[in-house]
Amino acid sequence: MFKASFLNSICYLLLKYVVFFFILAxxxxxxxxxxxxNANTLSEFMKLSLGYVLYILFFIFFxxxxxxIPLCFILQIKSKTYFMLSMIAFFTIEYVLxxxxxxxxxxxxxxxxxIIGMLIFTxxxxxxxxxxx
Numbered sequence: 001m002f003k004a005s006f007l008n009s010i011c012y013l014l015l016k017y018v019v020f021f022f023i024l025a026x027x028x029x030x031x032x033x034x035x036x037x038n039a040n041t042l043s044e045f046m047k048l049s050l051g052y053v054l055y056i057l058f059f060i061f062f063x064x065x066x067x068x069i070p071l072c073f074i075l076q077i078k079s080k081t082y083f084m085l086s087m088i089a090f091f092t093i094e095y096v097l098x099x100x101x102x103x104x105x106x107x108x109x110x111x112x113x114x115i116i117g118m119l120i121f122t123x124x125x126x127x128x129x130x131x132x133x
Contacts, residue, residue: 009071010064012124017060020116024109025056059102067094075125091117 025031035052039045067090074090077083091114099110 005075006068006072008124009075010068012121013064013067013071014060015124016117016120017063019120020113021056021060023116024112025052027109027112063098066097087121 031052035045035048039048070090074083074086077086094117095110095114098113099107103109
């Protein structure tokens with residue numbers, strides 16, 4: 001679907017983290033605890049929702065910034081073996097860094113991030129993954 005480029009790696013990571021944090025907001029009632037339970041009026045709900053979204057966008061920006069350059073270099077690898085080993089290393093490092101920095105108390109969110117990342121990767125880079133099989 002997309003070719004391997006720096007802009008496409010940023011788009012992939014942005015889409016991945018938006019989907020991941022959207023799903024994560026409703027797992028364990030995070031959005032409800034942060035926004036709905038604390039809002040008494042519609043204006044408070046809107047203000048808390050905007051704050052929640054901006055808070056999440058800050059972390060998305062940091063994660064995309066951190067992982068976009070390594071992903072771009074990995075996507076340029078021509079050897080199937082080295083590419084697969086590099087992607088395994090990439091997802092492993094991403095899991096470790098995410099669970100260590102952003103979610104040290106709940107390791108299962110790193111698993112969700114890993115699964116969502118692999119699913120969106122196969123959809124986003126369908127042509128690239130087809131060549132590997």
